[in-house]
Amino acid sequence: MRVVRRVSASRGFARVAPHVIPALDRGVHRLTRGRRMLSTAMLPGLVLTSTGARSGLPRRTPLACMPEDGAGGGAGAARSWILVGSNFGRPGHPAWTHNLLAQPRVTISWRGTDVTVTAVLLEGEERAAVWAAALAFWPPYAAYQRRISREIRLFRLTEWPSGR
Secondary structure, three states: OHHHHHHHOOHHHHHHHHHHHHHHHHHHHHHOOOOOOHHHHOOOEEEEEEEOOOOOOEEEEEEEOEEOOOOOOOOOOOOEEEEEEOHHHOOOOOHHHHHHHHOOEEEEEEOOEEEEEEEEEOOHHHHHHHHHHHHHHOOHHHHHHHHOOOOOEEEEEEEOOOOO
16 A cells, blocks of 8 residues: 555656546446446545536546545434545646535435535635545645645535435
């Protein structure tokens, strides 16, 4: 795992991965009927379905995520996930972050189940606490942040209560 983390923090990985990993994840996700993605061998993942901020069209994006306590379910547990807009340490914010800012109510495919969620951009002390947890969860995020001048966006996705 140490080698995987070192490779994923490299500039070469940042150049290649955005073109290869999402395509592979979409294919595996489709073949397994939403139960798996190739990248979940390293990190938990989900497929985000958002509405394009400019186009208004549905956009499906496979993403790594950090499930929060209670994300596994259980009686009365609120399910939530953290998304890190690292863009593999590239300069611009990823397009999916613009989509969440424009339309925060979205759907995710989590382990073969579609879940309606609401996305909230984290700021201030809450962001700082979640950023520390994200770095402990996946240390290469620190290398991504060092390479860029923008602050990496963090979103909390919280399950939309059924019946609303």
